Every structure is written in structure tokens, then in C-alpha cells.
Amino acid sequence: METPGKEEISVEDEAVDKTIFKDCSNITFYRRQKQQLSKNNTYRALLDTVTTGEDSTKFQIINEVTKIPLLAEVYGVERNIFRLKINEKTPLKPRYEVPDVINKLNTVRLISCSGDTGSLILAGGERDLKCHIIANPFKIELISEEEVVISINSLSQLYFEHLQIPHKHRATTEKEERVSAGASQLKKRIKKGKESQEDLGLWEEKFGNFVDIKANGPTSIGLDFSLHGFEHLYGIPQHAESHRLKNTKDGDAYRLYNLDIYGYQIYSKTGIYGSVPYLLAHKLGRTIGIFWLNASETLVEVNTEPAVEYTFTQMGPTAAKQKVRPRTDVCWMSESGIIDVFLLTGPTPSDVFKQYSYLTGTQAMPPLFSLGYHQCRWNYEDEQDVKAVDAGFDEHDIPYDVMWLDIEHTEGKRYFIWDKKRFPNPKRMQELLRNKKRKLVVISDPHIKVDPDYSVYAKAKEQGFFVKNPEGGDFEGICWPGLSSYLDFTNPKVREWYSGLFAFSAYQESTDILFIWNDMNEPSVFKGPELTMQKNAIHHGGWEHRELHNTYGFYQQMATAEGLTQRSEGKERPFVLSRSFFSGSQKYGAVWTGDNMAEWSYLKISLPMLLTLSITGISFCGADVGGFIGNPEAELLVRWYQAGAYQPFFRGHATMNTKRREPWLLGEEHTRFIREAIRERYTLLPYLYSLFYCAHVASEPVMRPLWVEFPDELEAFDVEDEYMLGNALLVHPVTEPRTTMIDVFLPGPNETWYDSKTFAHWKGGCTVKIPVALETIPVFQRGGSVVPVKTTAGKSTGWMANSPFGLRVALSTKGSAMGELYLDDGHSFQYLHQKQFLHRKFSFCSSVLTNRCADEKGHYPSKCVVEQILVLGFRKKPTSVITHSSDGKDQPVAFTYCARTCALSLERLSLDVDADWEVHVR
Structure with missing residues (x-):
């Protein structure tokens, strides 16, 4: 297998040197x-x-x-x-x-x-x-x-600044004289400021060893x-x-x-x-x-x-x-x-x-599997490695949904071609995952290895599909394969062609459980200015790269999502993760915060980074759990899993020179804490999936800063170490080492908040001290909410399709609560085209919990039942609990009540989730 030379690999280490990137004084x-x-x-x-x-x-x-x-x-x-x-x-x-x-x-x-x-x-x-x-x-x-x-x-x-004709082509029209006069004024000011035209980059700009020639001034x-x-x-x-x-x-x-x-x-x-x-x-x-x-x-x-x-x-x-x-x-x-x-x-x-x-546009409705846990590393070595890691999750009873393969799965960094030595039978490997109801994600970067024998390169070159240099030849730069050319995704014909590469007939040994990761698409050019493409490279329509740089990755993700949709003839939802993005990227998939480090400070900064992405339209976002670079101590890794379990995109990832850190490698106690965090994620999937539906149809962020939910509470405006997941759950991840006590701000003077594990409750509008052990995930449910959950976590989301639901009902000060559940097949576009979905509304009022249809347009038969109901904040022990179904039948329900926590628990129910019913608490 061909691999990049040492000088290419070392660029990753060089990138830590901030002097190769500009600050404002260089712009x-x-x-x-x-x-x-x-x-x-x-x-x-x-x-x-x-x-x-x-x-x-x-x-x-x-x-x-x-x-x-x-x-x-x-x-x-x-x-x-x-x-x-x-x-x-x-x-x-x-x-x-x-x-x-x-x-x-x-x-x-x-x-x-x-x-x-x-x-x-x-x-x-x-x-x-x-x-x-x-x-x-x-x-x-x-x-x-x-x-x-x-x-x-x-x-x-x-x-x-007005477009100008280069000096050697200058004419003397009135417009050009005016532009020239304006330039003359600028030159005078430059002179007074003791900076030359060259210093201010009027026609060319120098940075390091690079010169940016500006054709338009x-x-x-x-x-x-x-x-x-x-x-x-x-x-x-x-x-x-x-x-x-x-x-x-x-x-x-x-x-x-x-x-x-x-x-x-x-x-x-x-x-x-x-x-x-x-x-x-x-x-x-x-x-x-x-x-x-x-x-x-x-x-x-x-x-x-x-x-x-x-x-x-x-x-x-x-x-x-x-x-x-x-x-x-x-x-x-x-x-x-x-x-x-x-x-x-x-x-x-x-x-x-x-x-x-x-x-x-709104956030794309993700396939359900993509909300599960993703296991990634640069790189899982071969098919046996994939098989062993997959088995490790089952052996240690840890759910996961997606295995990821980085660049080493390809033949010499030639995307769409498998390394035959490491992955001799990719279809068999995918069938192994399919049998476990799991998926595979592989990487596909925008740079294409310069190799006439590489069909993707040869076809793209023949059709003129690469970004050009100013002289009209193909732009070439160094990236993982070595010398590479870069597809011009701004060209609709290139996007159409690239989308076709994901067809099963074109992408040999791919199956319908294979999805895509777009990386390095800023675009990254190892020996370019600031490790990216020269600004005077030429794109479709004759536009310079400087005009559209920030949309390059947006276009690749667009083409990739379209390709995955086309391969299923428009029936299946795509999943595409992209590192680079722009406004509107939410329509095409997920993003993450890039190459972070295995340090506590990076765990802490991930919260405001994800909140900022969320309020600017990109709900499907996450940070690499554990930190991509370096080796996290066990406590940090546990805390990062706990944080990631309550964030929209949940992926563990690490670079190739780090120690292996699959969840079971840290010792029995730490493995147990990580298992609990991941399993809690899986039980919470009905709520999370419903939130994504709200993001898709109503533009509501999945992960929200407190000021969004409490816009009239000044104290909430600067909070960034905790956040709301939807409107019902407040999450305060632990982001400092050896923490035994945290201060949690509970907003809303008229709100009631419940600890999701102990059921302790507080009146809002104050800061409370919460003791925490390493297994503690500080999560609080807002009074007045109903959170749908799964009562058990399966090996993956696929195993949980028909497993029972539970309802976590947290009562407000007025003794009421409301919540919703959205349900569909989790993978197709039938929810959109055929209205095959279920949207239910739960309401607790006057000691009666009701299940009613929230959208009459949707129809989706479900075998699921509501098996458990937990009511928090119920002030007195009931004398009886009775279920009333739509056919008029009443059934008594066994219950337990804890006077200390005011928690009412109903077990062994069998209430159809897709039918109207009531639960009367007397």
C-alpha cells in the first residue's frame, strides 16, 4: 500500500505552530x-x-x-x-x-x-x-x-473597493478615472500612514513564502x-x-x-x-x-x-x-x-x-441510527480489528450503532477504493455489522490523488472537474495521498458526477449500511498558505477561490448527501458528517468541532462551541469524545462520555498515535461509568429523536443556551457551562478534574426542577450546590414536562424499534405537565412523502394523564407500548390509579409511592403508544 511520505504526515504536527496562520495584522x-x-x-x-x-x-x-x-x-x-x-x-x-x-x-x-x-x-x-x-x-x-x-x-x-483593470490594461474612461482617483486618495493615505501599496496588498499580498496575485485589485x-x-x-x-x-x-x-x-x-x-x-x-x-x-x-x-x-x-x-x-x-x-x-x-x-x-433551511431529519453512539479512530487497522472492536461492545454490554473507518481503509488514500490487504472482503465486514443492526461510516475527502491509473482522478481530469490554477492548469497541492488535485464542487456538473460515485455500481463493495464522512474540506492543502488553497485558484464560472472559500466544504457535503439519497432512489435518508461548513449546511447533515485535544479545557470549551452552532441553525453537532489529540486520563474520558451522551452528535474519536481507548480498556469501574452514560443516551433516544423532528419542522434548536428558554431572566444570558436539551432537561456536565461539588443555576423563579436520578426538587431562580461522584451526571428535569424514554437500552437502535416506552412526568407548581413523542420508521422519507409518522401529545392535568394525537395528518402503526410511568412532584399518596382506554375499558394499575421524594411509579403497563388513553390518579 502506498502511503504519504514523512514530510506530508509531519504537516499535522506543524499545524500546531500558530505562526503559519494569520492574525489581523497580516490581513x-x-x-x-x-x-x-x-x-x-x-x-x-x-x-x-x-x-x-x-x-x-x-x-x-x-x-x-x-x-x-x-x-x-x-x-x-x-x-x-x-x-x-x-x-x-x-x-x-x-x-x-x-x-x-x-x-x-x-x-x-x-x-x-x-x-x-x-x-x-x-x-x-x-x-x-x-x-x-x-x-x-x-x-x-x-x-x-x-x-x-x-x-x-x-x-x-x-x-x-471598486473592481479595477490591472495597470497594464488601463483605459481612460470616466468610470476608470474615478476609480483611479479613489485609488489615488487611498495611496495618499497609505503614504501618510507610512505603509507602501505592497504593504497593504492592493494588487498582491505576501504572507510567508506565498504571494497572492489579485487580478481585480x-x-x-x-x-x-x-x-x-x-x-x-x-x-x-x-x-x-x-x-x-x-x-x-x-x-x-x-x-x-x-x-x-x-x-x-x-x-x-x-x-x-x-x-x-x-x-x-x-x-x-x-x-x-x-x-x-x-x-x-x-x-x-x-x-x-x-x-x-x-x-x-x-x-x-x-x-x-x-x-x-x-x-x-x-x-x-x-x-x-x-x-x-x-x-x-x-x-x-x-x-x-x-x-x-x-x-x-432547517436541520435535515437524521436517520435514527445516527443519534446513537459512534465509534471512530484513525485508524481501525483491518477487518479483524473492526470485528474485534464490534465484539468488544457486545461482550461488555455497551450499546453502539456505527463503526467508522478513516483514511487507512483506502488503497493509498484513493477514495472509493478499498485496501485489499487490510479489507479483502468489505461486503462481508458490512454484513457482520448489518447482522448486529449496525452501520459503517467511511471517509471521503475532496482531494484526489494525482494518478492516471486511478479511475476517479482520470475521469475527473478528462472532464475538467478540478479547481484550476491561474494559468489554466489543474490546481495541485499536497494532502494525505501526496500530490493531489481538488474537485470543484461549486460546479453543478461536478456535484452531479461526484454524487454518482456513491452508487452501488460505482462504489465497489459498498452497501446500503455504508455512510460518509467528509473531512479536510476547508479545503486543507498541506503546503498552501495557512494550509489551504491559494485565493487566486479558479473555480467554475471563472470565480477566484477568494470569493467562495468558506462554501467549499458546504458544496462537498451537499453533493455527498445527494449521492447517498440517489443510491436509494430517493427512499432513504443520508447521513453525512462534514468538518467544514457554512450557513445552510444543516440541510445536509452533521458537523463536529474538529481536531480537539484530550484536555479538560477542551471539554469545557466544547459546550459554548456547540451552543453557538446550535443557535445558528446547525443542531446536529458534537465534539470528539475524549479529545482527538493526546491520551485522556480515565476521569476525563468518563466525564467526556457523560457530556457527549447529552449532546446531539455522539462520537468517540482519537488520532492514530494515541493509545487505544475503547470504553472497556480503562478498568472495570470506569467502564461501568461509561456504559451507564451510553445506556442513558439510548434510553433517551425517543426524546432526542422528537427534538430533531421539532428542529426539522419548527427550527427549534436541540441543544439550547438558557437564554433561549428563559429570555426574560438576565442571569441566564451569560451561562455557558450548562444548557437545555429541548425545553425539558437541564444538563450541567462536570468539566473540572476531581470535582465533588458543583454550582448549578436553576432558572425561572416560577419553575420547579427535579434531579433526574434522586428526584430531589428545587424552586427555580437560584443556584444550588450539587454533590457529584464520578458516576454522577447532573441532569435536571423541568417541572411541567413529560419526557418519553425507552425502558431498556438495546445493542443498537435497530434492536430497540419495538421495545417499550416509559414516560418521565415532572409536575409544575400547578400540578401539570406536557410533552410530545414523534415516531416514524427511523430511516426513510416516508414520513415526508406518505405521512407515515406518529406524533403524540402527553398531558397531565387535574391528576389525569392523557395520550392524544398531536398531528392528524400522520399515520404510523406501532407495536410499542408504554410500560412505565414515573410522576415526580405528586404531593400525596393516591388511593387508586386506573387506566381508561378509547374503547371505554377501565383497568386498575399497581403503583408505588415514595412520600420522601413525592414520586409515583406505575409499572407493568401495556398502553398502546399509538392509541388514545387516560390514566386517572385518585
Whole structure:
């Protein structure tokens, strides 16, 4: 088998060296903007150019120095969304506008209202929303209920570098003279700032040994937004940072630029594997969002001015105190493209989630098996290794659903081709897993080994399917196979062809239990600038890589998901995990937080990282359990399994030079704790699957920061060491070594919270001290909720299809509770096309628990019964419990009651989950 040379492998170790990645001081478009914006940079709206069409209102804005006009367009979009686009009025050629991310939108006609001579007011949508355009200096205010919510360009940070013709091709048209004049002004400012044109990267930019030649010259854009009354901002993943966005300073902006950073630094604003240019702002009474649709390198500055009280001096003997609202200013800067921004006006967190998903899509409904536990390692050596690891789970009575194979399963890193020595009979191996009702995931990266005898390479080259270099040849770079070319997934024909590679006839020895992992798709290029592709590489349509870098992995995941769907003729749901992502990636599968380290600090930072992904549309997310790099101590590994068991994507993973760490290798006691955590995950699958259905149809995040569920509780706004799983469970993972006591904040003064194991209960709105042992997973159920569970955990999800349900009912202070259960076949699209699903609603009120249909459109026969019911917070011992079925039959039920914990337990029930029934507690 052919393997990469030592120099290629060692790149992984080199990646730890942060000097090979840029900070803001190395990013020339950032320095240019900061330098020029420090001077006078006024734009004026030309309101005499206003035209109103069916879809948008257009007008010109002009720079007072260069006199070059821009064209602004304001759209009203259904669901209380405003869209602002700013482009050159007459660009030398089209500028890049991000395709394929935004869904088809319905616009709302904006009506021009009376304004003064220097302004224009546009009204549309609901909730008395208005868009106030002020001419000089140019500014836009978004007004809701007579209050300014967002101001655009109030700090005069609008910045737009125009496309230019290279010097050797210069002509002398009026437009080009204006552009030249603008460039001349910039040169003067550069000179005053004692930086050369070369330093500021106007036509070429140097970093290390790399030179980025810019065919169009400088093309960056920028715009500021002032958020009135807001000081809590969240979003713009992916960074290994706190959930709440921090204030930045010069040279310290949040960077959105997808990079392969092995063992990334924590508490850093450096961009890592994915980019979602979308943030949310929240305050008491309102949530809003800003979605900056741009796929080039982007920087975001955040500056919060907190609320203050000051004395307002006036004539007379008294002075009035006036409170100044907080305000947060956000400045977006991108290297290229146009300004295309969506303002999501809320007003609730739920409204903003729905507005964003209307733009970019909801989370794909995952196959049920993908919510089980995944076992991965770089690398499981061969078929015997796979067989032994699979058997180890059964021998130690630990459930799992998916075995994963990394790059060593291929022949010399040639994707879609098995290594015949290590895996001589892949179908037999897959049948072994199928017989255990388990699945296989294998890796497929975007780089293709340069090898004329490799059919995938030969066919892609013949059809011109690779990214090109500026000279017109195929772009080549070093990655795991050695010299590689990179598929141009931005080309629809390439995506169609790539999708076809997953057909059973094309992917030899693959079966319908094989699913896919897209890795290294930032894209990672070992000897490229910042270990990625040169920005002047050329994609489909002649676009430079700089324009679309952050969407490269998005496109690969799209093509892969389509390929897996096509191979089943559209019948089966795909599962695709991708390391790189962009807005809209949620439509195609899952993501994870990349190459983390086996350290406590990385376990701790995983919580805010996953919360940030969750609120920006990507619910199916997780972090590698145990840490990918290094050898976790036993306590850390146990705690990581406990945390992962309550997170959406649950995978153990480790790099090849670490010690083996399958769950049974740590000694009997630690194995027992891990087994308990994984089994708890499996019993919780009905609740988790129901949450994913809500994410799919109603845009509700599966994993939620406390402020989402408790938007009016200030103390919840900064919490990131605990979270809500749905609206019913509060999870506080233990993330510090040798912990014996933790402080848990239980929100909601009117809430009741129950310890999921001891049944102890507390009134909300306080912090409580909880003793913890190594086996303790601090999870609390919210009063007023019903959580459906499985009463037993099987070997995998496939073994649990017909196993009984239990209901965990936690009563509110009013003695009531509600919950839902969603059920379908767990793998097909029949829930969508044939309405083959079951959606039930459980309600406990006036001592009666009822099961009713929540959606009459769905029909799915189930053999499952509700076998157990646990009611927490029932204040007195019942005299009797009776079940009442829809056919009128009453049956007495045996029960046990614990007065100390106020817990009522009903066992040995046999209530059909798909039928209406009642349980009367008397």
C-alpha cells in the first residue's frame, strides 16, 4: 500500500505552530479598511434616484470623495425580514453573489411613507416595522413600534473597493478615472500612514513564502450596524470561544475563514473549520439577528457600550438623571463580493430561529441510527480489528450503532477504493455489522490523488472537474495521498458526477449500511498558505477561490448527501458528517468541532462551541469524545462520555498515535461509568429523536443556551457551562478534574426542577450546590414536562424499534405537565412523502394523564407500548390509579409511592403508544 511520505504526515504536527496562520495584522484588507475609515469616509444617499418595484426599492449612494456611485436595494422579505444589498452601480464585471445558500424567498412590497426632504421611510411586514433611510450622511434605521432597533452606517463604516483593470490594461474612461482617483486618495493615505501599496496588498499580498496575485485589485467591503439596547450577542461560529461574543479591539476581530488548525487554540477569535456569518442579539423583550451573506474571508468587530446613568445639566436649579441604553456596534468586513445582509427582526428567539431557517433551511431529519453512539479512530487497522472492536461492545454490554473507518481503509488514500490487504472482503465486514443492526461510516475527502491509473482522478481530469490554477492548469497541492488535485464542487456538473460515485455500481463493495464522512474540506492543502488553497485558484464560472472559500466544504457535503439519497432512489435518508461548513449546511447533515485535544479545557470549551452552532441553525453537532489529540486520563474520558451522551452528535474519536481507548480498556469501574452514560443516551433516544423532528419542522434548536428558554431572566444570558436539551432537561456536565461539588443555576423563579436520578426538587431562580461522584451526571428535569424514554437500552437502535416506552412526568407548581413523542420508521422519507409518522401529545392535568394525537395528518402503526410511568412532584399518596382506554375499558394499575421524594411509579403497563388513553390518579 502506498502511503504519504514523512514530510506530508509531519504537516499535522506543524499545524500546531500558530505562526503559519494569520492574525489581523497580516490581513491587508483589514488594515486598509482600518486606515481609511479613520479618515473622513462620508457617503450620501441620492434620494432623487429612488425607484420602487414589486420586489425592492433602489437608490444610489455616492462617496463624497471619489464621487463613484453605488446601488443600494432594500427588500422586504416574508416573516419580518429586511434585506439590504449594496453593489457597484456599474462594475467592470459582475461581482460575486453567493448562490445556493438562500431558499426561494417571498418578498413583501415596501410602501413609501412621508419623510422629510432628506429622508425616506419604507413600511412593510408586521409589527409596525419601518425602514428609515437618511440621505446625508447616509444611514438606515430599522424602527419597530416607534423604537430604533438597528442603525446601519451610523458610524460611517461603509467601505467599498471598486473592481479595477490591472495597470497594464488601463483605459481612460470616466468610470476608470474615478476609480483611479479613489485609488489615488487611498495611496495618499497609505503614504501618510507610512505603509507602501505592497504593504497593504492592493494588487498582491505576501504572507510567508506565498504571494497572492489579485487580478481585480483590492475589492473589500465593510459596513457597521448599531444595535440599540443590546449588550448580549451570540453566534458567528466557528471559534473556540465563549458563547457570548466578546468586545474586540483593533487587531482582535472575530475571523471567519475556514482553516484546518490541528489542536486549535482555545479562547481565540481565530476562525477554524467552518463559518456561519450570522449573529443574534438578545435583550429583555427582544431578539434580533444579522445574517451577512458573504463567502469570502470575513472579519467581525464587536464593541458594546453598556448602559450608564449620567446627569443631564440644564438651566434652573434642578438636574435630571437620564439612563442611557446600552448599544453594541458590529462592523462586518469581507475581502470581496457585495454587501448582502438580512436583518431578522424577531421579536422572540423562536421567531429569529424561524426567520433564519426560512432563509437557509432547517436541520435535515437524521436517520435514527445516527443519534446513537459512534465509534471512530484513525485508524481501525483491518477487518479483524473492526470485528474485534464490534465484539468488544457486545461482550461488555455497551450499546453502539456505527463503526467508522478513516483514511487507512483506502488503497493509498484513493477514495472509493478499498485496501485489499487490510479489507479483502468489505461486503462481508458490512454484513457482520448489518447482522448486529449496525452501520459503517467511511471517509471521503475532496482531494484526489494525482494518478492516471486511478479511475476517479482520470475521469475527473478528462472532464475538467478540478479547481484550476491561474494559468489554466489543474490546481495541485499536497494532502494525505501526496500530490493531489481538488474537485470543484461549486460546479453543478461536478456535484452531479461526484454524487454518482456513491452508487452501488460505482462504489465497489459498498452497501446500503455504508455512510460518509467528509473531512479536510476547508479545503486543507498541506503546503498552501495557512494550509489551504491559494485565493487566486479558479473555480467554475471563472470565480477566484477568494470569493467562495468558506462554501467549499458546504458544496462537498451537499453533493455527498445527494449521492447517498440517489443510491436509494430517493427512499432513504443520508447521513453525512462534514468538518467544514457554512450557513445552510444543516440541510445536509452533521458537523463536529474538529481536531480537539484530550484536555479538560477542551471539554469545557466544547459546550459554548456547540451552543453557538446550535443557535445558528446547525443542531446536529458534537465534539470528539475524549479529545482527538493526546491520551485522556480515565476521569476525563468518563466525564467526556457523560457530556457527549447529552449532546446531539455522539462520537468517540482519537488520532492514530494515541493509545487505544475503547470504553472497556480503562478498568472495570470506569467502564461501568461509561456504559451507564451510553445506556442513558439510548434510553433517551425517543426524546432526542422528537427534538430533531421539532428542529426539522419548527427550527427549534436541540441543544439550547438558557437564554433561549428563559429570555426574560438576565442571569441566564451569560451561562455557558450548562444548557437545555429541548425545553425539558437541564444538563450541567462536570468539566473540572476531581470535582465533588458543583454550582448549578436553576432558572425561572416560577419553575420547579427535579434531579433526574434522586428526584430531589428545587424552586427555580437560584443556584444550588450539587454533590457529584464520578458516576454522577447532573441532569435536571423541568417541572411541567413529560419526557418519553425507552425502558431498556438495546445493542443498537435497530434492536430497540419495538421495545417499550416509559414516560418521565415532572409536575409544575400547578400540578401539570406536557410533552410530545414523534415516531416514524427511523430511516426513510416516508414520513415526508406518505405521512407515515406518529406524533403524540402527553398531558397531565387535574391528576389525569392523557395520550392524544398531536398531528392528524400522520399515520404510523406501532407495536410499542408504554410500560412505565414515573410522576415526580405528586404531593400525596393516591388511593387508586386506573387506566381508561378509547374503547371505554377501565383497568386498575399497581403503583408505588415514595412520600420522601413525592414520586409515583406505575409499572407493568401495556398502553398502546399509538392509541388514545387516560390514566386517572385518585
